[in-house]
Amino acid sequence: MAEDLWSALPRPLRQVLDGTAAGIAVLDTGLRYRYVNPALAGMNGLPAEHHLGRTIAELLPDIDAREDVLRAVLADGRAREVTSSGRTRAASPLPRRYWHGAYHRIDGADGRPVGLVGIVLEVTASRRQQHELEQARSRLALLDTAATRVGTTLDVDTTCGELAAFLVEHLADAATVELLPHPDSSHARPRPDGSRRLRRAALAAAPELLDQVRRLGAPGEHIDYQPGSTTRRCLEAGRPIIENLLSDEELARSAPNAARVALYREIGIHSGLVVPLTARGHRIGTVTLMRIGASPGFGPDDAVAAQDLAGRAAITLDNARRYSREHDVAARLQRAMLAEPGSPHPDLDVAFRYRPAGTGALIGGDWYETVALPDGRTVLAIGDVMGHGIEAAAHMSHYQAMLRAMALLEPTADRLLTRLDHLACEVHDYRPSTCLVVYAEPARGRYALASAGHLPPAVVRPTGELALLPVEPGPPLGTGLNGYAPSTVVLPPDHTLLLYTDGLVERRDEDIDRSLARLTARRLPAGAGPAGLLDAVLAGAPDPAEDDIALLAAAPADPYPGRSRHREVLTVLTGGRRTGPR
Template sequence: MDALGSDAAREYRMLRQIVDGTNAGVAVLDPRLRYLYVNPSMARWTGIPAEDHIGRTLAELLPRVQRSEDVLRRVLHDGQPREQILSGSTLASSAFENRSWRSTYHRWEEDGRVLGLIGVGLEISAPRHYLRTLESAHRRLTLVDAAVARIGSTLDLDTTCAELAEFMVPGLADVATVEVSAEDAPGRARPPKGVLRLRRAGMAAVPELLDGVRDFGGPGAYIDYQAGSAIPRCMETGWPISDNLASDEELRAAAPQPERVAAYRALGIHSALVVPLLASGQAIGTVSLARAGDSPAFAPEDIRVAQALAERAALSLAKARRYTREHTMALELQRALLSEPTLPHSDLEVASRYLPSGTGALVGGDWYDTIALPGGRTLLVMGDVMGHGVEAAVAMSHCRSILRGLAGTGVDPVGILHQADHMIMTFGFDRVATCLLALVDPADGTCTYANAGHLPPALIRPTGGTLLLPVRPGPPLGTGFGGYEALARPLLRGSVILLYTDGLLERRDEDIDTSLRRLAALDLPTDAPLEAVLDTVLALLAPAPAEDDIAVLIARVRTA
C-alpha cells in the first residue's frame, strides 16, 4: 500500500473512532430519508440495534418522535445546513417522559451527485426539562404574586372566598367553588352521621357554565357531602384529590351526592380537583376546581399551582376568620358596656347614634351619656378612649362609670374633668381618653362646656348655619396635667347642640381643619324631629365605610 493509501486508511480509522465513540448521535440517510448508518450513541438513544435501522425511516422506527421532514428535504434541495429540535419518546429507558434532541443536517454529495444527508445530534432533554421547570416555577410565582394583590383585599371572609374563586377561573379551571367549615345551617336539621356540612362561600364559572353550576348551590348555600366523597377525604387527609377523566362510578363516589352525576355530565364536566385550605395545619375549607368540554385534564403542574394559591388564600381566610371572631366578641362586649344613657330631664330632647367602623380591625372606645342632675340640669357627655379592641372597650366603661359618679357629687364640669383626670391616672389605666362635657341648664338658659382634648362642640342654629364653639381643649383624661376651663353660652331657643367623636369627620387624606370647616358649613333646619336631624348629619358627614367608630349625641331644649 502506498503512502497515500496508508494515510487515508489511518484517517478513516481515526474518524471511525470519533464517530463510534462520541456521545453525539450520528446518522447517514439516503435521499428517501432511510437510514444507511447510525452510530452506537444513536442506537442507544432509540433503544433499537444499529443494524435494525438500515433501510427504514424514523417514522417507521419511532412513530412517537416528532421531526419535520420538510426541513430535511430543503437541505437535500439547496445544500444549506439546518437545525431542528426532535421530541418524543423512544424504546430506550429514560428519566424523561418526553425527550428532546437538537440535530444539525448536512447534505452528503460526491462528484456533484446528492447521496443523502448526514445528521449529528445531541440530547437536550435535561436542560429543556430544567428550563421548563424554571418556567413553571416562574408561572407559579407570577400567579401567587397576582393572588397576593387580588385575594384577601379585605378582612371579610366571604369576600376573600369570592376573590379566590374568581381568580381560579378561567386560568386554572372552568368552575371553582370555595367551601368553608360552618355551624349548622339555620332552619335545617343536623346532617346525618358521617355527612359533612360546609358553607359555600365563593363560586365562579366560565359564562357558558355559570347558570348550570348555580343549580348546585351558590354562595351562602349549605352543602351536605356524602361520606367518602372527595371534599371530606381532602379535609380529613389535608392532601389534594384529583379525579381526571373519571368514570360515572368514580364521579358518583366523589360527588357531594350521587344524583349529581347526570347534571355534571350534562355540563360536560370530566375532571375535578379538590385542594385543602390549611391554617396552622388544620383544614378550614376546600377549593374545588372542575374542567369541562375541550379543557384538558388536570396536570401535576395544575395541582401544584392550585396548592400554592390555596396556601396563600388560607392565610387571608384564617386572618379573616380570626378578625370576624374577635370583632364580634369585642363589639358584643362594647355594646354590653355601652349601656343606654340615663334619661335626661323632660325639658330636654336627645338623640344619639353609635356606628362601629366598617374597616377597622377592632371596635373602639367611643361613648356618650346623658345624666340627669338636680335642679332640672342635664349633663351631656361625649368621650373617646385611645386605641381599639377589648381593652379600649373596658377602659371606656371605667371612664364612663367614673364620670357618672363624679357628676352626682354636684361639682361643675371643670371640677368633674379635674377629678376624673386624677382618678384615671391614679388607677393606672394604660390608655388616656378625650372627653367633652356640656351642662345644660334650661332654668337659667345656659349651657356650660368643658373640654379634655376633644373636638369642639357645635351649635346648629335656628337662624341658619352651624357654629363651632371655642371651648379651650385641656389635656386628655389620664395624663395628670389638669388645666381645664369652662365656656358658658346662652341657650338659643330652638338651637341643637351637637357632640361627636372624631370618626364623624376625620379622613385619611384630609387635614382636620378642613373636616371642621365642612361641619361648620352645615345649614340644617332645627325644627325637624331630632332623629331626622341626626340622620341628616350622618348622611352629610359620616364617611362610607366608616374608617373609625362614630358616636354622635344631639340635644335640644323643648319649647312649650
Template sequence: MHKDVDPADDEFDVGGLLGADSRLSVAARLRLFHRVLEETSAPIGILDPHLRHVYVNPALARIDGRPAHEQVGRDLAEAFPGLEVPRDVLRAVLADGIAREATVTGVSTVAGAPQTRWWHAAYHRLDDENGVFGVVAILMETTASRRTQLALDQAHRRLALLDRAALEIGTTLDTDTTCRELVDLLVPVLADVVGVELLEPADPDQEIGRPRPAPDTVRLRRAAWTSIPRLRYLSTLLGGPGEHIDYQPGADVARVVRTGCTVVDNRPSDEALRATAPDASRVAVYRAAGMHSAMMVPLIARGETIGTLSLIRAGDSAPFTQDDVEMARDLAYRAATCVDNARRYSREHSVALALQRALLARPKAPHPDIELATRYLPAGRSVEVGGDWFDAIALPHGRTLLAVGDVMGHGVQAAVDMSHYRALLRVLAAGGLSPEEILTRADRMGEEAGLERVATCLLVLKDPHAGVSTYANAGHLPPLLVAADGATRLLDLPTGPPLGTGCGGYTAQVRPDAPGSVLVLYTDGLVERRDEDIDVSLERLAALRIEPGAPLESLVDTILDRLVVPPVEDDVAVMAARQVGGGGGTAATSGGGASVGGGGGKPPAGTGPLRSPA
C-alpha cells in the same frame, strides 16, 4: 508497533486523505466513514426523497430501542412513532437544498417509564449532478438543558403567581372577599373551575330551617366559586357562593378535611367518580361539562384545617402535574392564613360590636326640659369597632350633664375601656362636681387604674333654669351649635389633654343657651376623612344649613346623610340636644355675658351651685 506520523512526510497526504488523490482506497474511505457514523453518540439518519429511512445509525436506533435494520425502509411515523419530526422542514430542504435546523421532541420508553426528550436537529440535502438522493439528519440531544430551562420557567411562574397572591389576596378583613380573591387569581391560570369551601362552627340560630346533615357527612359553606366563561352555568347546578354542601363520607373533600392531605384525581373512571364526588348524582353533570381532573387542597392555618380549595380542569386542559400540586399547596398555605385572619377578625369584630352596643345602649334619660336624639353607626366590617360613646345624666336642680367621648384604638379592648370611662364619669357626676373637676378626676383615676387607652371627652352641663351651659373639653372635637335662624358654627372651647394621661389642666367655659338652638355633640367618625386635613372636615360640618325647628331625630339623620359616605370608615356617635318648655332664661342673659368665651370655671350669677345640690 505504533509509528508516529509526521504530517510533513511526503508519504502522508493529509489534504487528500478523503479526496480524489488520497492513497486510501474507496473501500477504506467508506469503512472510515462507517466507523464514524456507527461509533458517534449523535443520532444520524439518512432519508430518501420520500422520507423513508435508508440508513439509521445505532445512536438513532437507541431512541426507539429497536434494531436499526428494522427501521430501514420505514417512513418517519413507522420508524419512530414517539417522535414529532418537522416534516415541513425536511420537505423544504429537499426542495431548495438549503440546510435547516429544528427541534425534535417525543416520548421515549426505552429507559423504563415514558419520558419526554428533546433533540436539536440539523438537516442537509444529499445530491450531486445526477440528482437528489435524500436528506441526512444529525441530532444532538438537549433533554437535560431543556428540562433545566422548563424547571426555571416553572419556578419563575410559581414565584410570579405567589407575588400576585401577596398583592391580591387578603386586601380586606372580610372572609368571603378573601376567598373570592383566591379563586379569581387561579382561574384560568391553574384551573378551569375553582371553589373555596369553609368549615363553620355549629350555630343553632343559623341552622334553623335547614335540614341536619346525614351521619358521617361533612358540611361546608361554599365561600367563593368561579370558572371560565363556558362553565359558569355550573354554579346553578352544583351550588354557588353562600350555599352549604354536604359531602358523602368517601368524597375527596371529606378525606381532605379529615386527613389534611391533598387529593388529586386525574381522569377517574365513572365508578371512582361516583365514590369520590359529593354525591353520586353529580357524575353526569361532571361528564357533560367535560370535567376530567380534580385537585382538592386543604386550607390549613395555625395547624387547623379551616376549609378546602378545589380545582377542576375540563375539556382540552391537561391533567394536573406534580408542579401544579406544589403551586396549589403554596397558594393554599398563603391564602389560608389570610382567610383565618379574616375569620378571627370577623369574630372579634362581632364580639366588640355586641359589647359596644350593649354598653352604649341608650343614654340615661335627661330632665324633661331637655330633648335628645342620638345615633350610633358602627364602622364597616373591614374596620374594627371603636370606643365611641355618648351619655346624658340627670342631676339635681333640673340640670343635665351631656357627654360624648372616643377611646383611642379599636377592638374589644377599646369597647371595654370605653365602659370604664363612661362609668367613671357617671359616678363622678353623681358627686356634684363641676365639668372640669369631673374631667380632672377621671383623668387621674383612669391613669391610676392603668387603662390601656386614653380617651377624648367633651362634657356639657346644661342648666335650663339658668339658661346656660358649662363646657369642659378633654381633647375632643368642638360641638356644633345650630342657631334658631339655622346658622351653624363650631364653638371655640379651651381644650385639655385626653383622659388617662394623668396630666390634668382642664378649664370650663360657660355660655348662654339661645332659645330654639340645637347643640350637636359627635365623634371624629362623623367628619374625618383619610385624605384631607381635619380643619377642612370641620369646615364642611360648620357649613351645613339645618332647619333647627325640625324634629330632632330628623335633624340628626340630615347631618348623617350629608356627611357620612358609606362604607363607614370609623364609628360615628352623634347626640343632639335642644331645650323645650320654659326656663329661667333671664338669669342667663343677665349673668352669663361676662363668662361667654372667658374660659372661667365659675357659673354666672343666679345659676346656683354646680358642685353639690342645694
C-alpha cells in the same frame, strides 16, 4: 459510502465518535442510516446494526424527526439545528422525550452531496426544567395578579367570591368555595348518615354556564358530603385531588351524594380538582374547580397553581374570620355599653346615635355618657379611645365607668378631666382617649365645657343652621399632661348642643378645618328636636363610614315653660371674655 468514510478516519477520531455521549449518525441522501454510534443506538433502544439501511420514520415512527429540516440541509448545504421530540424504543417513564440535533451536509470529491451527519443530545431534563421555570413564572404572575383581586376586604364571603371568580377567569369553567362551620355551630355536629356539612360561601362560573351551575347550590347553603367523597378525602389528606373523566360509578362515589350524578352529566361536568384551604396548619374548607363540555381535564400544573392561590387565599380568609369574630365581640361590647347611658335630669332632652364603620374596618372606641348630678345639673360626655378592636372597646367601658363615678365628685368639667387623666394614666394605664365634657344647666341656659383633645361641639339654631363653639382642646386623657381650660356657653332655650366623634367629619387626605367647614355648611331640619336632628345628621353621613360615628344632642326639655317666645342672644364666656360661636 459511510464505510469508506469511516475507514478513512484516524483511529483517535473514531474512538472519540464511538465514546462520546452525543448521538452521532451518518445518513445518505435518502435519509437512511449508514452509521450510528453507540450513544445514539442507546437513545433509540436498538443495536447500531439494526439502524443501517432504514430511515428514521421506519425505525422510530413515534419520533417527530423534522425530516423537512434534514432535506433542506441536503438541498442548500447550510447547517441547521432543530429540536425533535417523541418516544423511541428505549424504555422511559416519560411520556415524551426531547432531543436537540445539529446537521451538516457531506459532499463528495465532485462537490455533490452524498449525505449528512447529525449530532444529537437529549435535552429532556433541561426542557423539563425550562418548563418548570416557565410555570413558576406563570404562577408568580398569577399570584401577583390575585394579590390585587382576592382579599380586598376583611369580609369572609366577599373574599370567597373574589377567589371563585378569579379561578374561573384563569383555571376553571366553574368554581365553588366551601367553608367548615365554626366548631360551636350546630352544623359542625356529626350527621346521622356520617356525612360532613360545609357552607357554600361562593360560586362562580363562566357567564354562559352560570344558570346551570347554580343548580348545584347557591352561596349560603349548606352541603352534606358523604364519606369517601372527593371533598372529604381532600380535607382528610390535606392535598389536592384531580379526578378527570370519571365513570358514573366513580362519580357517584366522588360527588357529595349519588343523586348528584345525573345533574353533573346534564350540566356537562366531566372533571374536577378539589384543593384544601389550609391556614396556620388548620384546614378551614375546600375549593372545587370544574371543567365542563369541551374543556380538557386538569393536569398537575393546574393543581399546583390552584394550591398556590388557595394557600394565599386561606390566610386571608383566616384573618377575615378572626377579624369577624373579634369585630362581633367588640361590636356587642360597644353596643352594650352605648345602649344604656345614664339618664339626664328631666329638664334636659338628650338623644344618642351610634353607627359603626363599614365591614372593612375594626370596631372603634367611640363612647358617650350622661350623669345626673345631685345639684340638678347633667353631665354630658363624648369621647373616642385611640385604636380599634376588643381592647379599645373594653377601655371605652372603663372610661365610661370612671366618668360616672368621678362626675359625682368633681364640680367642673376641667377638674373632672384632670381626675380622669390621672386615673387613666397613673392608676390603670388605659389607652389614651379624647373626651369632651359638658356640665349642663338648661334652666339657666348655661353649659360649662372642657375638652381633652376632642373636636369642638356645635350648636344647632332653630333654623337648622350649625355653628362651632370655641373650646380650647387640652391633651387627651391617659397622657398625664393635664391642663384643661374651662369654657362656659350661654345658649337660648331653642338651641341644641351637638357633640360628635371624628368619624362624622374626618376624611382621608382632607384638612380638619375643611372637614369642620363642611359640617357647618349643612342645614338640618328647622325646629327638630335632638332625636330628629341626629337622624338628619346620620342621613347625610357617608354609609359605610370610614370610622365609627357617635353622636349626642341635648336641648332643654321645655324651652318656653309658661311664657311666650322671645329673641335670645347666644354667648360664649371663655376666660372672662364674651365671644360668639364660629
